[in-house]
Amino acid sequence: MKRILLSALLSLIIIGFTYAQTGTIKGIVSDKSNGVTIPGAIVMGENKQTTTTDVNGKFTMKVPVGKQTIVVKYIGFSPTRKTVQVEEGETYELAFELEDGALLNVVVVTASHIVTGK
Numbered sequence: 841m842k843r844i845l846l847s848a849l850l851s852l853i854i855i856g857f858t859y860a861q862t863g864t865i866k867g868i869v870s871d872k873s874n875g876v877t878i879p880g881a882i883v884m885g886e887n888k889q890t891t892t893t894d895v896n897g898k899f900t901m902k903v904p905v906g907k908q909t910i911v912v913k914y915i916g917f918s919p920t921r922k923t924v925q926v927e928e929g930e931t932y933e934l935a936f937e938l939e940d941g942a943l944l945n946v947v948v949v950t951a952s953h954i955v956t957g958k
Contacts (some may be wrong), residue, residue: 861905863926865934869897869912871936881914881938912936 869881877897884890886904893899903910905928911921917938924932 842844846862851949862902862926863905864875864931865901865910865926866931867910867934869893869914869935869936869938869953871901871917872939878907878914878917878938881912881936884911884913885909910934914938917941944953 863928865885867883869878869883870876871878877893879893879895879898881893881898881899882890883899883901884891885901886909887904887931889901889903891899891901903926905926907923909921909923911919913919918941920936920938922934922936924934
């Protein structure tokens with residue numbers, strides 16, 4: 841019985857220790873051409889952490905300790921990435937300026953309806 845309790849306690853300590861090894865990345869995303877912030881941009885970390893920017897173009901996300909590459913995407917803009925070395929319990933502030941990307945292909949849809957007399 842003591843062995844089971846000791847194993848359970850050790851497991852909880854290890855889980856708690858690995859869970860606590862995170863840092864925080866805060867940032868803002870804006871349009872490089874005019875400085876206007878971009879709400880709704882997708883912000884992705886390497887370990888599948890994903891968030892979006894708020895109405896003011898700001899975001900916050902927890903990431904594991906170590907080298908992290910953050911990618912920001914938004915329709916009509918080229919994806920932008922930055923790499924940061926994250927230390928436990930630290931907060932990092934990043935500013936992303938997105939540049940206009942390749943234009944999307946334009947699709948024109950037309951239709952006509954012909955009515956003939958009977």
